[in-house]
Amino acid sequence: MGTYILRRLLLVPVTLFILSFGTAMVIRLTPGDVVDYRLQNSYTPERADALREQLGLNKGPFEAYFSWMSNAFQGDFGSSFVSSKPVVDEVKRRFPVTIELVVLTVLVQAFVAIPLGAIAAVRQNGLSDHSIRIMSVLVLAVPSFVVAVFALKFPPIWWGWLPPLGYVPFQEDPLRNMQVYSIPVIVGALGLMATLIRLTRTEMLEVLRQDYVRTARSKGLQQVTVVRRHALRNALIPVITVLGLSFGGALGGVVIIEQIFSLPGLGLYALNAVQQQDYLVVQTFVVFSGFMFVMVNLVVDLVYAWLNPRIRYS
Template sequence: MRAYIIRRLLLLIPTLLLVTMIVFCAVRFIPGSVIEMMAAQSGETENMDATIRAIRHNLGLDVPIHVQYFRWLGNALRGDLGRSLWTQESITRELFQRLPISVELGILAIVIGLLIAVPVGIFSAIRQDSIGDYIGRSIAIFCISVPSFWLATLVVVYPSIWFGWTPPLPVIPFLQDPLGNLRQFIIPAILLGMVMSGTTMRMTRTMMLEVLRQDYIRTAWAKGLKEQVVIYRHALKNALIPVVTIVGLQLPILVGGAVIIETIFGLPGLGRYFVDALFQRDYPIISAINLIVAAFVMFCNLAVDIAYAYLDPRVHYT
């Protein structure tokens, strides 16, 4: 296991280099460069070419793109992710301020999604083909099918029209007012965790049905054990092994959904920071967030593989 973990960690290095290199180059081809935007806002109309050359030189974009990339990479290895092209503020400081908001939103979405998905999936399995099973399966299909951004838009628009309610814009720090903070984050977290909840719900039901048909479960029933003992002590542990993998694979979708949810609800997290940078063509911010998200997803996949081997003794990594 130790050798496998070391190999996976070493594999992260070329993977991160490739991902960051692709994104670093790709954003330069988005129509409407930051140089053109700044030149248009400068108000200079007579000598536009000279203005563009001056802006390009000041931003350090007048050198070949591979020189820009290795310059950025060298600074990133030293912990300096650069400065915003528009505000010249430190990106590292901005990330430290915005990261807790995205982390809190993601953790709440995962917790709420699992608290809904696992119990409903277990109930649907042990009450197969009952009314409760059909309701649970319908809820899962609804969560998977309906886009979270569409529901988020409805939540923001219609309550403001009908009841005069809008989500509070200033973020309430958790340590300052825990209840106020949770009230602010609970609706975005529910909407963000819906897709993961529906997928996990269906997987939990499927695996529970498969495990409940195993011989050792029939033996447990034959011994006269109570239903709670059979379900939670014998069946649930084995049924949740594939669910762990599904939850890990849902994390990239969760990250992508956070970008939209934060933008709709006005939460100043990494997702909204990324969207603002994308509209402004702020290349250093885009590259920095891409690096963080790529590393996060890769480490989560590694953690899922390790957890899978821990939960299932039959799995061995060499």
């Protein structure tokens, strides 16, 4: 196991290099110029050339990328072309907003979808099963951005309740913080929740037909004990895989969620950077997101081994 973890960790720099290099090359090919954005009405060829030299945009794409990478290894990811603020400082400031949104989204997916999927399997073809399956199909059929629009428009009309606007850190006001995140988290969680419900139900049905589950029942164990100790633990292995992937999906989805709900996180920062051709910000966001995703998948592999001791990595 130790060798496996070490090998995975050694692959992290390679993965991040490929991600950042590909991003740097692609964004250089996209139309638009940060110099035009900065100068706008005061644009002149002389000012444009001077600003390009100041920002290092007069370098070729390969030279610019490897210069950025050598500085990044020392913890310097450069400064934003638009705001002139160090990118690392902006990432540190916005990271708590994004990580709270992502973690809450994944937790809601897990704590809602897994119990519902298990209930649907245990009560197969019953009212609960049919209701849960219909609900999951409806959730799958409606795009998340449509749900987001309804979530913004209808609570004030139906219930006279308007979610608080403006991000408030948890340590300052926990209640207001949870109110701010309530709708964004629900909207973000719905996308994969239906898939998790259906997957959990399918895996639970398969496990409940196994001989060891029938043996546990024949010993007189209660249904709750059989499901919790014997069935659910084994059914969760493929579900954990999807949950790990959902972390990456949630990390990518924050770009849309943060824009719709005006949350000042990394997703909104990266989206604005793409629109403004602020490619140092985009590269840093991709590296940071890639690192988080790789680490989460490593944790998922370790959880595999904990759920099923027969799983070993060589």
